Amino acid sequence: MNNIILRAEKINKHFMAEGIFGAARYKVNALVDASVEVKKGEILALVGESGSGKTTLARIISGLEKQDSGAVLLDRKIPDYKNPDERRKVQYVFQDTYYSLNPRMKIKAVLAEPLKVHFGLKKEKLNEKINKMLQSVGLGADAMEKYPHELSGGQRQRVGIARALSVNPELLIADEPVSSLDVSVQAQILKLLSDLNETTKISIIFITHDLRVVKSLADTVAVMNRGEIVEYGVVEEVYANPRSEYTKTLLGAVKG
Numbered sequence: 001m002n003n004i005i006l007r008a009e010k011i012n013k014h015f016m017a018e019g020i021f022g023a024a025r026y027k028v029n030a031l032v033d034a035s036v037e038v039k040k041g042e043i044l045a046l047v048g049e050s051g052s053g054k055t056t057l058a059r060i061i062s063g064l065e066k067q068d069s070g071a072v073l074l075d076r077k078i079p080d081y082k083n084p085d086e087r088r089k090v091q092y093v094f095q096d097t098y099y100s101l102n103p104r105m106k107i108k109a110v111l112a113e114p115l116k117v118h119f120g121l122k123k124e125k126l127n128e129k130i131n132k133m134l135q136s137v138g139l140g141a142d143a144m145e146k147y148p149h150e151l152s153g154g155q156r157q158r159v160g161i162a163r164a165l166s167v168n169p170e171l172l173i174a175d176e177p178v179s180s181l182d183v184s185v186q187a188q189i190l191k192l193l194s195d196l197n198e199t200t201k202i203s204i205i206f207i208t209h210d211l212r213v214v215k216s217l218a219d220t221v222a223v224m225n226r227g228e229i230v231e232y233g234v235v236e237e238v239y240a241n242p243r244s245e246y247t248k249t250l251l252g253a254v255k256g
């Protein structure tokens, strides 16, 4: 009906942080009643300063971390991420293009792994699919025989995106996927994500510090501050009429 792929409802999460120089441990509320939803084909931007809880929310949504309370619903059900077929539905693209790929594996092995695990593909079928994946992210077949260090940062991020998309996820979580890249390469990767979203209708949660990116890429935006979602809505509306002081400050920083 309204095609909601992902819903996070009132997620709370705290961490105990180590006090420095022997000071007592103290509680950090990383998420406070945080709720978001993503429809099929929609791009949600999660923005906010460092430490505002963006990665924590993304990790909880993808099952890498457990919430204290609240619910994550994938296709209207609580996902069982121990089940490979459900785990497949949410894929994570990391910020660091170097450390997110095993340096000892050639690109073809990096891309083969999830295809073997999830679809049992072998030999010709496997090579065919790897080729297709490379093409879909704008890389040539010659990338197959290379090691991660033989690629540029932008090319490595394309591999990361290809790996994530190879298992046909419903939701891609891209956690600051371009912040380690040069500005010109950032634009190319953003265009790639936008094109992939158009052609495959994959839903994306895009995490960024950068409000400029939000406007060109996202449909909806959630602004986070100290673990709370302080502003949430359709991008154009939030830009035209920001309600929270925090968003106004962020927008002011961009315009000014």
Ligand SMILES: Nc1ncnc2c1ncn2[C@@H]1O[C@H](COP(=O)(O)OP(=O)(O)OP(=O)(O)O)[C@@H](O)[C@H]1O
Binding pocket: 015, 016, 017, 028, 029, 030, 048, 049, 050, 051, 052, 053, 054, 055, 056, 057, 209
């Ligand atoms: N494993 C952990 N142990 C202790 N504290 C943590 C842990 N993970 C996150 N935190 C704390 O939770 C808060 C939210 O962190 P989170 O990484 O979600 O922020 P973020 O918005 O992704 O920041 P950034 O933009 O820097 O990536 C921070 O105060 C952080 O220090």
Ligand SMILES: [Mg+2]
Binding pocket: 054, 055, 056, 175
């Ligand atoms: Mg983060």
